Amino acid sequence: MTTADTKQSTSLREQIRKALSSQRQPTVTVLSSLLAVQDSIHYLPDEAIKETANFCGSTTNEVWSVASFYTNFRFTPPGEKTLDICWGPSCHILGAQQILNAVHREIGLTEEGESPDGKVTLKYNTCLGACAQGPCIAIDHHLIGKQTPESAARIVRELRG
């Protein structure tokens, strides 16, 4: 480990600790702690698992079991923006597959993951909750409805600058 690495991991650790201790709701649990950390640094590095275990008085094993269960958690840094594509049945019958195909072509991916330039993380979502405006996508949780393959591809291009 270089000095820069150590420094970086110290500040990461500090950010994690801050996220853990600034939870405002009365009930603090392993799950609420992991959600707080991911909200703050957007993924769960090894340090997050260890710090959460310390903070909650639980074991890293227990914390892993929770982190690996909920599909919103991720363990590597995401791209600058996260693009969710809805594959729920409502969006599906309105053409979600075509939208995904267009996004895949534009990003150069064939599944979920990060664009090669690290700008966009692509995720699939089971229902974004605005089915009446389908097909839907979301950027960092902000929903955009009434998509077409062309509009979605344009959004990806804009995200990648």
Place this chain on the structure above:
Amino acid sequence: MATPFEELQASASKRWTELTTGENAWIRVGGGTSGQAVGADRVFDAFTVAVESSGAKARVSMVSALGLMYLEPMVDVLMPNGTRIYYGNVKPDEVEDIVDRHVKNGRPLLDRAFAYSGGDGSTTGDLQPLESMPMVALQQRIATRNFGDTDPLDLLQYIANGGYAALNRALTEMTPEQIVEEVKAAGLRGRGGAAFPAGLKWSFLAPSTAPVKYVLCNCEEGDPGAFNDKGIIENDPHTLVEGLIINGYATRSTHGYIFIRQGHEIPINAARKAIEAAYEAGLLGKNILGTDFSFEMEVSLTGDSYVAGEETALMEAIEGKRSTPRFKPPFPAAAGLWQKPTNINNVKTLAYVPELVRNGSAWFKSIGTETTSGTAIVCLSGHIKYPGMYEVPMGMTIRDVLEKIGGGVSEGERIKVLQAGGPLNGLLGEDAFDTMIDFDAMSAAGASIGSGGIIVGNETTNVVDLLRTLIAFNQFESCGKCFPCRLGNTHMLEILDRMCQNKARSADLSLLQRVGTSMKAGSLCGHGQLGFNPIASALKYFGAEIDASIAGELELGGVFSDGTMILPSRTRP
């Protein structure tokens, strides 16, 4: 001396008078997840800027969504003459014009508006009254009564429209037992899927004298096609908060949790703000409204997991663990959250409670059908002309909802298939469209109101492909605890994938049925027990299409033509 509630009411009515009378116009932009998905936030910003720069005498608010989602972004202008004029599908670049001509010069853009309400009709030309539109007229709005009118984040606007009067009545005039009896007499059945009588459920928890007891509100709402739970929370959070406090009082509980999936920022924020405001106003916390009843409430977020909506899995999630279901018994009323006595209800169930208590059980019972009183809050999406969220009395037929409210599909087309009540429920074909919306009638038709979502598919919809998507969802969302559910769904998905690619084997149908039987028998919770429902219902209504796919003669066209499917790469370990 005025009681604490009378004082709140006085400030509320002052606030409402300020908003709705006087020389300022009130511009209300319908918000919510759906509205914002088509740019309501940008329209709101445009109005704010236009009013400020033009010096028009007007207030601009982001209010709740009326539910007519096909008209979003929707805006209405209440003029000092008492007339409200409604504009649909508003674009930011039209806003200046509306402010200039309508708000400043009193000349509404009649060719752009779709309806009016209130006033003497002198400025509204040929516009139709809002109440005469079938999608409004056919509704009976109880849980959604304030939609389109109030700012969900303003407690005083809720109180000004009758809010918290039921809680005040409950705390000052009724015993907990009386409330439980009222809810029983009203025939209120749970809206989370199982249709269990709410009053009866409350009566299991009420007698326990344990010092800590919990009431939980379930807003996991993982069913694709359903958005009414989040809809209620984001559009009128106080109706839920009030319902949950009354639930707490009726069962002598000490703590309430509103359980929501992470990532849905608008409803999460609304729930948190509503709870905060209720604490500040003395409607939560110690000695509520000056009585001896004390009650605490908070929001609990879950990670992404559909099974977290199952009641015992939900308790695991609030405790911060993996949301897998528990064995029953013990039932939640005996040992629930942290092994304490607990009650769980769906958002809609609780959102009816304030009006039920305010107007009495006889009133509630008079709405709907003999066995299912009250309303259904239907979410229409898919191939339907007027998608949206509509609260209709139980007993309306599915056909009336689709045609009179939803406007049917486009000209010359036919509705072929419905997915009603979420992926653990069924597909319905035309033979079922005359079924009444009522728990018993729907389950006899092999479907369920479930969460209230109705996804509409026109003739181009490939039923086998739609079925595959539902099973893919169930497979992806199995929590993995029971192997018949975990493996059964995977197995069914493989078979459906073969069927969609015209590669099915002749034994596949009986294999599907055997897998379904094992899942039903061998799973702890509804996720596995009900997982075969979509296939069973498809066999009932679309047998010919299933047979064709087994025979390798399925025709895939339109959006289904490439025979592929979206499936997330990540599954639960």
